[in-house]
Amino acid sequence: MDVMSREALARAILRWPGAIDEAGCARLRGAMDRGSASPAEIWDGDYRLDLDVRRTWDSDVDAGAIAIVDALFDQLTVDVERFFRFRVTRREGPGFLRYERGGFYRCHRDIPDGAMGADHRRVSIVLFLSTAAQRPATGHCVGGALRLHDGTDAFLDVEPLAGQVVA
Numbered sequence: 001m002d003v004m005s006r007e008a009l010a011r012a013i014l015r016w017p018g019a020i021d022e023a024g025c026a027r028l029r030g031a032m033d034r035g036s037a038s039p040a041e042i043w044d045g046d047y048r049l050d051l052d053v054r055r056t057w058d059s060d061v062d063a064g065a066i067a068i069v070d071a072l073f074d075q076l077t078v079d080v081e082r083f084f085r086f087r088v089t090r091r092e093g094p095g096f097l098r099y100e101r102g103g104f105y106r107c108h109r110d111i112p113d114g115a116m117g118a119d120h121r122r123v124s125i126v127l128f129l130s131t132a133a134q135r136p137a138t139g140h141c142v143g144g145a146l147r148l149h150d151g152t153d154a155f156l157d158v159e160p161l162a163g164q165v166v167a
Contacts, residue, residue, distance in 0.1 A: 009148060009156045014083045019165040020072055025129045031065035032096050032129075040097060042108070054105045059096040069094040072165070073125060080167055084123055092121070099144060107149060125167045128160040 020028075040058040041047045070093070077088050110124040130141045145157035146166065158166055 009150045009154055012150070013148060013156070013158070014079065014167040015158075016076060016079070016165040017161060018163050019076070020068075020127065020163045022162060024068065025162045028061070028065050028068065028096070028127075029129050031061040032059040032098055035060040035062065035096075037098065040105075052106075053108070056103045056105060057098045057100065059098055061096050065096070066094060069127060072127070076125070076165060076167075080123060080125070083167070086122060094127075099141070101142070103144075107147075123167050125165060127165050128162055130160055131162045132160045 037057040037059045039049055039051065040054055040056045042050050042054050044050070073091065073094070081088055110121065126146055128146075132141055132144060141160055145159050148156045148158065
């Protein structure tokens with residue numbers, strides 16, 4: 001792997017450590033615990049379930065949890081526009097995903113060609129609600145990372161840190 005490619009990729013992402021505090025993370029994790037969950041689908045010309053490509057849970061949460069994340073992302077919009085040099089004209093609502101032991105999402109593009117409702121997507125934003133740890137603990141996940149690719153062999157692993165937002 002080309003070290004310069006990894007460094008360039010690191011400069012191409014925007015991070016907000018501590019964008020939400022631990023109490024807010026706990027509130028959102030609780031909303032996910034209380035809501036129903038279903039296997040998350042993929043887009044491949046249509047939405048469908050494929051457990052060889054994606055093994056994670058899509059959680060339904062209450063309106064209060066959605067409002068918390070929407071308000072946070074509203075606050076970050078100016079920074080996103082400045083960093084990525086474009087105007088945000090609309091947003092999809094937040095999704096709440098839970099990766100359990102062995103969960104994954106294979107290499108994919110968050111900006112799929114022709115995806116219904118996502119054809120305008122230019123940036124994906126992730127809010128981590130737990131921190132990666134070596135052993136299970138409240139508010140921590142075990143292992144895992146958000147792996148970002150640049151279209152070549154270069155990639156950057158972003159370890160989960162509760163309250164951090166990555167775009």
